[in-house]
Amino acid sequence: MSNVCLITGGARGIGAATARLVAKDGMAVAIGYRERADAAEALAAEIKAAGGRAAPVKGDVASEADIISMFDQAEKALGPVTGLVNSAGISIKSAVRDFEAAALERLMAVNVIGLILCCREASRRMTSGGAIVNISSMAAPIGGRAGASAYAATKAAVDSFTTGFAKEVGKRNIRVNAVRPGMTRTDMTAHQLGDPKIEAKLAETIPMHRVGEAIEIAEAVRWLLSPAASFISGAHVDASGGGFVIGDRWD
Numbered sequence: 001m002s003n004v005c006l007i008t009g010g011a012r013g014i015g016a017a018t019a020r021l022v023a024k025d026g027m028a029v030a031i032g033y034r035e036r037a038d039a040a041e042a043l044a045a046e047i048k049a050a051g052g053r054a055a056p057v058k059g060d061v062a063s064e065a066d067i068i069s070m071f072d073q074a075e076k077a078l079g080p081v082t083g084l085v086n087s088a089g090i091s092i093k094s095a096v097r098d099f100e101a102a103a104l105e106r107l108m109a110v111n112v113i114g115l116i117l118c119c120r121e122a123s124r125r126m127t128s129g130g131a132i133v134n135i136s137s138m139a140a141p142i143g144g145r146a147g148a149s150a151y152a153a154t155k156a157a158v159d160s161f162t163t164g165f166a167k168e169v170g171k172r173n174i175r176v177n178a179v180r181p182g183m184t185r186t187d188m189t190a191h192q193l194g195d196p197k198i199e200a201k202l203a204e205t206i207p208m209h210r211v212g213e214a215i216e217i218a219e220a221v222r223w224l225l226s227p228a229a230s231f232i233s234g235a236h237v238d239a240s241g242g243g244f245v246i247g248d249r250w251d
């Protein structure tokens with residue numbers, strides 16, 4: 001069986017940290033990117049220089065045609081896809097009274113429909129089994145921090161879909177799990193964690209009193225993709241320093 005993992009959002013943040021780790025484990029990595037060709041190509045070159053196999057694959061997960069194309073590109077470059085990490089995601093932070101329909105539609109298209117269509121594509125192509133990890137969020141079970149209710153709702157959809165999809169494909173030896181990161185240092189959180197005062201306030205709301213690093217989330221994803229997790233499916237694994245205190249405001 002080939003050992004090829006497609007990682008959407010693979011050029012940055014949690015996706016890139018995962019790509020580096022699983023490449024060290026011997027997986028060939030298709031690095032999904034939407035805009036940052038430079039970052040995807042640099043990461044592929046880094047993995048190849050270390051003796052691994054990698055290829056950048058371009059696509060917007062809000063487009064069904066692009067999703068199909070990303071799987072085609074991955075198969076052409078590396079072979080049949082047996083692993084999928086859905087890390088591509090966006091967030092919006094806004095009071096509900098200020099929501100705009102177009103922004104909500106984009107949020108749902110990327111975080112929910114795109115992820116589901118990537119899983120559909122994997123389900124069609126993983127004819128000899130496989131492993132899928134969906135990047136959800138600790139926001140899902142608690143409705144998010146203030147201003148993140150719509151984002152949290154998309155991640156709750158990811159959790160529910162993960163549970164249902166895992167039931168459907170278990171007999172085909174396709175395992176499907178979710179990882180729920182807490183506040184993690186990436187570009188997505190740079191506007192908050194770029195300010196040490198805001199980071200300190202956020203850290204106070206986390207039981208371990210610090211934010212996470214991308215590699216700490218990637219380690220959970222790596223485990224779920226690996227044969228070490230061979231009987232784990234339909235799980236939601238929290239990687240969040242113990243969760244966070246509900247209701248705290250930092251802004």
Ligand SMILES: NC(=O)c1ccc[n+]([C@@H]2O[C@H](COP(=O)([O-])OP(=O)(O)OC[C@H]3O[C@@H](n4cnc5c(N)ncnc54)[C@H](OP(=O)(O)O)[C@@H]3O)[C@@H](O)[C@H]2O)c1
Nearest residue numbers: 009013014034035036060061088089137183184186187188
């Ligand atoms: N950081 C956190 O605190 C945190 C906490 C909980 C959950 N998460 C989740 O973790 C996942 C990864 O986030 P991150 O923190 O690593 O953020 P990030 O550094 O901002 O990375 C986001 C990635 O998603 C990709 N992406 C965005 N829209 C896309 C689209 N329409 N099509 C294809 N790719 C798209 C970006 O690709 P380009 O670079 O090409 O634009 C980028 O690689 C997300 O699903 C996020 O919701 C993050």
